[in-house]
Amino acid sequence: MPVRAVSLDLDDTLWPVMPALIEAEHCVDRWLKEHHPEVANAWPIEAMRELREQVARDHTHLSHDFSEQRRLTIRHAFAACGIDDAPVDELWRIYFAARNNVELYPDSLPALNRIVERVPIVAISNGNADLEVIGLHHLFHTRLNAAGVGVAKPDKRIFLAAADALGVAPEDVLHVGDDPLLDVVGAREAGMRTVWLNRHGETWSHGPAPDLEFADMMSLADWIEASTVADS
Ligand SMILES: [Mg+2]
The missing domain is CATH 3.40.50.1000 (HAD superfamily/HAD-like)
Incomplete structure (x- = not known):
């Protein structure tokens, strides 16, 4: 039939997808280096990636929601540097734009x-x-x-x-x-x-x-x- x-x-x-995901991580890192160098220093790309994996393991109820995992990762990264009001929306916009810039x-x-x-x-x-x-x-x-x-x-x-x-x-x-x-x-x-x-x-x-x-x-x-x- x-x-x-x-x-x-x-x-x-x-x-x-990997080229876009990697570029998105770099875009976030560049922004952090410029605006929050202390966070960029504490969480270089590899460490931020491991943090996201940890967030995914700790929040299995978000296993279907990669976007929320990433937003939570940003909050954790900033909180670890003593910053409670992380610029989650701004960083999400940066990540999302690069993540969708696929070839x-x-x-x-x-x-x-x-x-x-x-x-x-x-x-x-x-x-x-x-x-x-x-x-x-x-x-x-x-x-x-x-x-x-x-x-x-x-x-x-x-x-x-x-x-x-x-x-x-x-x-x-x-x-x-x-x-x-x-x-x-x-x-x-x-x-x-x-x-x-x-x-x-x-x-x-x-x-x-x-x-x-x-x-x-x-x-x-x-x-x-x-x-x-x-x-x-
Ligand atoms: Mg696939």
């Missing part, structure tokens, strides 16, 4: 433009990418993230929320993502069909294979065009 919709992971599926894989935009001609696309991300800031929001029927839904992939509830938003059954949705556990295993648990976007030629070693495996988004667009009928 042809798929009726595509649900799509974002980070490392449409763009490599798409060259196949992503042309493939999205082809896919959306055939089926609606919903975004499902555990991260805090903002498709409006990135400029892709017009291609998406619905945008879901873990912070908004309240659970993160691989919890099947976030996938079911996507099918619900599309008004289709989970088995009519093809979920596409790079992460074997978060995307493929999670979506399968929810009853969706699965695509592993394997951009780096890795070997599948996570139990039952995904329904489909592609090396890039254009191959996915080819498959969707071959298996769906265009609206006339």
